């Protein structure tokens with residue numbers, strides 16, 4: 001049995017946890033920081049399994065936390081990746097309506113983007129076809145975001161972990177939390193080989209992504225909230241497919257739900273991905289087949305979905321029906337053809353990439369929570385709903401989390 005004492009314990013070595021460690025170390029280099037993760041390796045969950053898009057800050061209603069941190073966060077992460085010499089594809093993004101009635105949303109997105117400080121403008125059909133010759137806009141108009149980039153998420157995570165270690169941040173990996181004692185500021189873990197370890201901390205940050213609500217509840221926080229896992233499956237464009245994508249192509253999203261829709265994303269390594277879907281997963285880590293299925297959670301999830309279905313707020317029924325069907329290749333193809341009409345089944349090859357969104361559901365309000373949510377507990381801060389664009393925003397989000405924590409009163 002070993003014992004560790006630390007000023008700051010960060011649970012979770014995803015992008016949010018590591019960005020917190022980085023910003024805390026920048027601001028308070030004298031603090032001893034310990035990052036703890038149940039997995040033996042970095043990047044096993046959302047941060048290592050996403051689209052890798054550094055979002056430009058267009059979608060989010062002004063005044064939300066997302067709007068507050070996305071633009072700055074993207075600029076800071078891009079500058080950091082460039083300074084580190086990491087691969088970045090500065091390819092921009094086009095957002096196109098996939099049906100004529102969605103055209104009106106372009107103005108709303110334009111206004112939001114500008115209010116948030118993003119660079120964005122409307123383009124006509126001529127410019128659209130120059131930027132995305134293989135794409136389609138249903139209304140002859142689209143939005144152009146020159147600042148959107150694509151990075152390699154796992155490469156970013158690995159370099160960040162390396163820099164943190166060099167700065168003296170400790171990592172305890174493969175450490176599953178067994179017990180929490182908030183009053184005594186203590187956690188105990190079982191590590192590989194059943195070695196037991198106790199950590200005493202001054203303040204704890206819970207950045208455990210898909211498990212954040214469960215950890216928060218152990219601290220008496222977020223009792224009425226539950227994370228619902230939505231699976232994101234991707235396809236890859238066949239290298240011989242007759243298309244040439246040099247920029248991201250996104251649909252106009254349904255702004256009633258926190259997902260951006262199936263999109264086309266080129267990567268710095270030359271591959272082009274299509275996806276992700278947003279279909280219910282039957283376990284928080286149910287990436288493939290029966291792996292990670294949680295029957296009790298799945299039943300409760302069905303209950304929450306049924307309640308959303310019944311309320312049908314924001315046209316949930318239509319949305320859920322469409323999304324559930326995207327798990328089938330022909331229907332995924334149909335959704336993708338709304339953006340890329342020449343796409344055929346043989347152009348799509350299965351991608352190894354699959355991610356699960358840690359989407360917070362507020363049972364009291366009966367709604368999917370759209371914004372990031374931060375909750376304070378005893379000597380602890382809990383990051384609930386670290387959904388997209390938390391990777392993009394991570395450096396600025398970390399500053400906001402630190403400022404809102406009770407750690408350093410103003």
Ligand SMILES: Cc1cc2nc3c(=O)[nH]c(=O)nc-3n(C[C@H](O)[C@H](O)[C@H](O)COP(=O)(O)OP(=O)(O)OC[C@H]3O[C@@H](n4cnc5c(N)ncnc54)[C@H](O)[C@@H]3O)c2cc1C
Pocket residue numbers: 011012013014015016017036037038039043044045046047048049050051052053054055175176177207208209210211212215231232276354355356357358386387388389390391392393
């Ligand atoms: C399909 C998909 C596509 C996305 N695309 C984008 C995108 O293009 N751009 C963007 O900005 N964002 C995107 N996102 C969102 C982004 O990936 C997440 O917002 C971000 O990665 C969240 O980071 P995190 O650190 O909170 O969570 P995670 O990366 O999930 O990290 C949480 C960590 O906590 C650990 N953990 C869990 N429980 C415990 C415990 N009890 N004790 C110790 N450790 C624990 C886990 O092992 C994990 O390492 C996407 C997400 C998905 C799923």
